Amino acid sequence: MKTIFFNIYYKLTIESYKWIYLKYELSTTNIEFQCINEVQDVFYSFVFQKTPQKIIPTIENSQQLKSITNIQEQLINNQTNNNADVIYIGLYNNQSKTIDLQFKIVTYNDDNNESMFERNKIIIIITACVIATLLLFAIGISALRTRKQKQIRKQVQEDIRRNLNNDQQQTNRVFDPAIYKGFQIRFIKDHFKAHYYDKFISIYPGLSQFQECAVCLEQMNKGNNKLQRICSVTPCFHIFHYICLQEWLLRQKNCPFCRTEYTRKKIIQDFPWLDIGNLQIKNTDSNYLSRIKNQIESVNESRIELNNHQQIQQTQQLEEIKD
Structure with missing residues (x-):
């Protein structure tokens, strides 16, 4: 009888229709038999050390050996009546030829399983705590952002109310003639x-080149608040912050960008130079304004238009000379 140990492969030769017997000391019931080569018509059986030798494995109480055979349940059931720590294993070759079998016993220590379970449990708890912390942090950031947005919204509303809707206060404003040489506030608002x-x-994509206000040099397309995203356009089709243009026109009567001079008569005559509500441009005969609306400006078209205009002028001059 050969004594074997766990997790070591043993090369066993079993004669035809013969038994071989192995001795193994139990350290745990969580064990299994493993065979490298293919197993056919090989049976196994085992008894505890205190079992009378006369019932050591027989074909009647044997089971077929597989590549991996877990015997934990059989050990537990049989160990209730036998408290021995040694088992005798019988392997039977039910073939007409001799076989070479590579056989080993694999053990899974219960303590290792428990420690692994505890380790996994700790990892799960730590992961849950980290996720909960991140969620709380995200909620906190979101709450702070919402609070900040509310404050900005409230400030914007107050600014708009003060700058856009408080006409009476603006009308009663005391102007210094040496500074405020432009239009009246009511005229500018109208x-x-x-x-x-x-x-x-x-509506007018051709004016997208104006992304910042020429007065305050701040962005209009990416304004930090609502007030900075409110703009106004001049008769010469330049865009500024509404508040900036309002303050500028209180001081002087020209465009902050191109310095085109304005008069009350010209502004009243041309207004509205851009009709946002009806998607229309006043003075629709202007090629420049049409290109602003439809965004179809190109160098070739401009050259063709200029050449045609020059040809018409030359033809008119020739006709005048002939006359």
Whole structure:
């Protein structure tokens, strides 16, 4: 009888229709038999050390050996009546030829399983704590952002109310003639309307080149608050922050960008130079304004238009000379 140990492969030769017997000391009931080569018509059986030798394995109480055979349940059931720590294993060759079998016993220590379970449990708890912390942090950031947005919204509303809707206060404003040489505030409000920059550019994409206000040099397309995204356009089709243009026109009567001079008569005559509500441009005969609306400007078209205009002028001059 050969004594074997766990996790070591043994090369066993079993004669035809013969038994071989192995001795193994139990350290745990969580064990299994493993065979490298293919197993056919090989049976196994085992008894505990205190079992009378006369019932050591017989074909009647044997089971077929597989490549992997777990015997934990059989050990537990049989160990209730036998407290021995040694088992005798019988392997039977039910073939007409001798076989070479590579056989080993694999053990799974219960303590290792428990420690692995505890380790996995700790990892799960730590992961849950980290996720909960991240969620709380995200909720906190979201709450702070919402609070900040509410504060900005409230401030914007107060600014708009103060700058756009408080006409009486603006009308009663005390102007210094040496500084405020432009138009009156009521006239500016009536003829230089406020528009949202995004909506304005979606209607007139040709004016998208104006992304920052030439007065304050701040962005209009990416304004930090609602007030900074409200713009106004001049008769010469330049865009500024509504508040900036309002303050500028209180001081002087020209465009902050191109310095074109304005008069009350010209502004009243041309207004509205851009009709946002009806998607129309006043003075539709202007090729420049048409290109702003439809965004079809190209170098070749401009050259063709200029050449045609020059040809018409030359023809008119020739006709005048002939006459």
